[in-house]
Amino acid sequence: MSRMRVYELAKEIDMDSRILVARLIENGINVKNYMTMLDEEAVEKARAYFRSKQGLAE
Numbered sequence: 001m002s003r004m005r006v007y008e009l010a011k012e013i014d015m016d017s018r019i020l021v022a023r024l025i026e027n028g029i030n031v032k033n034y035m036t037m038l039d040e041e042a043v044e045k046a047r048a049y050f051r052s053k054q055g056l057a058e
Contacts, residue, residue, distance in 0.1 A: 004043050007034040013050050020046075 006024070010017040017034035024031045027049060029042045038046070 002040045003037050005034070006031055006036050006038060009038065009043060009046060010034070013047070
């Protein structure tokens with residue numbers, strides 16, 4: 001999968017899209033809203049970040 005919208009990624013990781021937008025901005029990924037297209041690099045960076053956060057919580 002090469003590109004993905006923020007709301008699609010939010011659904012995949014079971015997170016509200018507004019919260020995801022805020023987290024992406026905090027992590028230096030340039031997004032404006034839930035409809036922003038993320039490139040493959042940004043998607044993988046976000047997935048890795050949230051996998052590590054979920055792993056710590058479990």
